[in-house]
Amino acid sequence: MSNVGLEVKKHTIDIFRILQGSAEDEDYNKRPVIVQGITGKFGSLHTRLMREYGTNIVAGVTPGKGGQKFDGIPVYDSVRDAVKEHKAEISVVFVPAQHFLNAAIDALTNGIRLMVAIPEHVPVRDTLKCIKLARENNAVVVGPNTPGVIVPEVIKLGIMPAQPFSKGRTVVISRSGTLMYEISHRLTLAGFGQRLCLGIGGDPVNCLTLIECFELIRDRDDVDSVVVVGEIGGSAEEQLAEYIISTNFRKPVVAYIAGRSAPKEKRMGHAGAIVYGTYGSAESKVSMFAKADVPVAKRPAEVPILLEKKMRR
Amino acid sequence: MRLVEYQAKMLFKDYGIPVPRGYLATNMEEARRYARELGFPLVLKAQVRVGGRGKAGIVKVCRDPNSFEDMLREMMGKNVQGEVVKSILLEEFMPHDRELYLSIFLDRSKRSYAIIASPEGGVEIESVSNKKVHTLDIDANNNNNGNRLLHDIASYMGFNEDGSNFVDVAMRLIRLVDEKEAELAEINPLAVRSDGSIVALDAKIIVDDNALFRHEELRAFEEESVEVEARRSGFSLVELDGNIAVVGNGAGLVMSTMDMLSDANGRAACFLDVGGGATLDNIYKALTLVSKLHNVKAILVNLYGGIVDTSIVAKAIVNAYKDNIIQVQVFARIAGRNADIARDMLKGTKAVMFESVEEAIENAVRAVKGMNDNNGNSSSSSR
Numbered sequence: 244m245s246n247v248g249l250e251v252k253k254h255t256i257d258i259f260r261i262l263q264g265s266a267e268d269e270d271y272n273k274r275p276v277i278v279q280g281i282t283g284k285f286g287s288l289h290t291r292l293m294r295e296y297g298t299n300i301v302a303g304v305t306p307g308k309g310g311q312k313f314d315g316i317p318v319y320d321s322v323r324d325a326v327k328e329h330k331a332e333i334s335v336v337f338v339p340a341q342h343f344l345n346a347a348i349d350a351l352t353n354g355i356r357l358m359v360a361i362p363e364h365v366p367v368r369d370t371l372k373c374i375k376l377a378r379e380n381n382a383v384v385v386g387p388n389t390p391g392v393i394v395p396e397v398i399k400l401g402i403m404p405a406q407p408f409s410k411g412r413t414v415v416i417s418r419s420g421t422l423m424y425e426i427s428h429r430l431t432l433a434g435f436g437q438r439l440c441l442g443i444g445g446d447p448v449n450c451l452t453l454i455e456c457f458e459l460i461r462d463r464d465d466v467d468s469v470v471v472v473g474e475i476g477g478s479a480e481e482q483l484a485e486y487i488i489s490t491n492f493r494k495p496v497v498a499y500i501a502g503r504s505a506p507k508e509k510r511m512g513h514a515g516a517i518v519y520g521t522y523g524s525a526e527s528k529v530s531m532f533a534k535a536d537v538p539v540a541k542r543p544a545e546v547p548i549l550l551e552k553k554m555r556r
Numbered sequence: 557m558r559l560v561e562y563q564a565k566m567l568f569k570d571y572g573i574p575v576p577r578g579y580l581a582t583n584m585e586e587a588r589r590y591a592r593e594l595g596f597p598l599v600l601k602a603q604v605r606v607g608g609r610g611k612a613g614i615v616k617v618c619r620d621p622n623s624f625e626d627m628l629r630e631m632m633g634k635n636v637q638g639e640v641v642k643s644i645l646l647e648e649f650m651p652h653d654r655e656l657y658l659s660i661f662l663d664r665s666k667r668s669y670a671i672i673a674s675p676e677g678g679v680e681i682e683s684v685s686n687k688k689v690h691t692l693d694i695d696a697n698n699n700n701n702g703n704r705l706l707h708d709i710a711s712y713m714g715f716n717e718d719g720s721n722f723v724d725v726a727m728r729l730i731r732l733v734d735e736k737e738a739e740l741a742e743i744n745p746l747a748v749r750s751d752g753s754i755v756a757l758d759a760k761i762i763v764d765d766n767a768l769f770r771h772e773e774l775r776a777f778e779e780e781s782v783e784v785e786a787r788r789s790g791f792s793l794v795e796l797d798g799n800i801a802v803v804g805n806g807a808g809l810v811m812s813t814m815d816m817l818s819d820a821n822g823r824a825a826c827f828l829d830v831g832g833g834a835t836l837d838n839i840y841k842a843l844t845l846v847s848k849l850h851n852v853k854a855i856l857v858n859l860y861g862g863i864v865d866t867s868i869v870a871k872a873i874v875n876a877y878k879d880n881i882i883q884v885q886v887f888a889r890i891a892g893r894n895a896d897i898a899r900d901m902l903k904g905t906k907a908v909m910f911e912s913v914e915e916a917i918e919n920a921v922r923a924v925k926g927m928n929d930n931n932g933n934s935s936s937s938s939r
Contacts, residue, residue: 419808
């Protein structure tokens with residue numbers, strides 16, 4: 244296998260530990276979260292919805308609004324200030340794309356270990372800088388342009404609606420937001436609850452890659468299957484297929500890939516979804532997945548059917 | 557955003573990368589004047605954003621002044637892969653000994669920049685096996701390691717002692733990519749002339765749309781189009797050549813809908829992602845954009861999300877009919893709250909709501925097919 248070795252970076256970080264803590268911890272399943280951009284339109288709406296779900300939001304950040312309160316949640320000028328008063332390793336970022344890099348620097352250099360980056364339209368150069376920062380500070384950044392991360396019935400970090408998800412043992416990793424909801428919903432209806440649903444983001448460069456997500460779950464006993472929701476563009480799915488083959492990944496995996504009918508050299512909404520020649524095409528992804536024994540659904544509704552077949556084998 | 561060749565060459569000039577002398581002509585009068593200035597032979601290059609222009613007959617060398625106007629007339633207004641030729645770059649003809657390939661691009665899989673070089677330029681780089689690809693630390697492009705890499709590439713490209721011309725151009729190209737936040741800057745071919753000088757005969761640059769907010773000079777290159785208008789509303793729209801407009805929230809969902817439409821033998825007129833918020837204004841605006849497209853015979857709406865209030869979407873559709881923004885039928889699958897209210901509101905309009913996207917697609921395809929049959933043969937009856 245060619246260049247997989249380059250991309251597989253052993254994650255020393257246990258994302259589930261950050262998301263839930265351990266059973267003996269005082270804050271088990273109530274891990275404290277900071278919302279960056281809490282007073283904005285989007286940030287405030289979703290702060291309320293996350294809280295409704297049970298997410299323990301302890302502080303908000305909006306530069307210039309330190310000292311105020313939002314729904315009783317104290318607001319600080321920076322993460323640096325917020326962590327002086329609140330012990331938090333998780334942040335969710337809602338700031339406009341232009342301010343994203345500054346927010347990321349603030350979070351990652353002040354003890355945030357898991358940053359969920361919601362903003363769309365972040366310049367790719369800023370994302371590259373963010374990857375470097377995360378590496379230097381031993382942190383995980385999910386996104387940008389992600390719907391977020393949800394552990395059903397435990398914690399919701401992001402903009403996903405609550406209703407499609409249910410607790411269980413399947414992990415959903417998605418490049419698309421609405422498709423993550425749609426497919427999780429179908430899994431729920433078919434009886435496949437989810438251990439974790441995570442959107443890596445629709446940009447050409449993701450801070451947390453598909454392969455890194457697989458590394459996070461490969462040795463976990465509480466995960467019994469994986470659904471990958473991919474898209475045309477790039478070669479992340481092909482690399483993942485190589486990874487599954489070369490590292491002998493044993494959990495059943497089913498995939499869906501959006502964009503089969505898209506014309507070449509047209510960017511389909513997501514900055515990442517573009518086919519050059521055959522590079523990034525759906526055919527190339529489907530054929531690589533076939534080699535890795537990963538069935539690819541033709542439409543979202545087919546995902547649970549394929550998963551059921553795969554689990555029965 | 558992909559720049560047109562003449563725009564990319566303007567940037568090359570700004571960065572001191574040699575390009576042929578040239579002028580942009582949009583009509584015959586200008587073309588005549590520029591041709592007199594340049595003399596013959598000269599090169600005519602249609603300014604459209606498509607690959608393989610040579611094969612498509614829209615890049616030509618004109619040696620005979622008598623054939624110049626015919627050549628220009630034939631090229632101007634030509635439709636190439638959906639793009640119409642509205643301007644032609646006229647350039648001095650540059651005889652040369654060799655053609656090379658050089659590009660700097662964002663390598664998504666490695667999450668870093670890379671440089672590709674080949675001594676066999678002038679053809680599609682994908683078809684060339686004799687090439688070198690190196691990762692490039694663009695933040696540190698002036699250090700000695702970078703310089704050594706470029707000198708190595710120069711000798712690989714066949715510059716024996718004096719590769720300094722080439723290294724200089726490569727360094728300027730790297731600086732351009734860095735400062736303009738380009739995802740790709742490609743010179744193909746990079747010509748080597750008999751006196752050893754080098755010149756960029758073609759230029760392709762793709763800049764990061766998301767970084768345009770800090771590049772006023774690049775925003776000036778944007779042309780007015782429905783796609784640009786959509787982007788300003790926070791949507792993304794891609795015009796396609798079918799007749800069923802596909803509208804949804806989320807790029808993945810819209811792509812998925814298009815795929816299912818294509819499986820059902822329907823053809824998408826556009827890809828339109830309205831983003832996360834399905835508000836009254838957003839949906840109304842989306843329908844307004846769709847109405848500006850040609851050849852739309854039906855609109856397929858697929859909205860999903862627990863926080864979507866479907867009655868608001870229905871209201872937007874009702875308003876769009878009332879204001880005569882749209883006339884064609886809407887086939888909608890809207891998953892969310894208040895679906896019953898929405899269904900009632902749409903009664904008496906040309907919009908129909910379905911439980912599943914599969915049903916919505918099936919009905920849209922059937923309706924459009926019915927129209928085509930009716931147009932072709934008035935005796936056939938749909939329904």
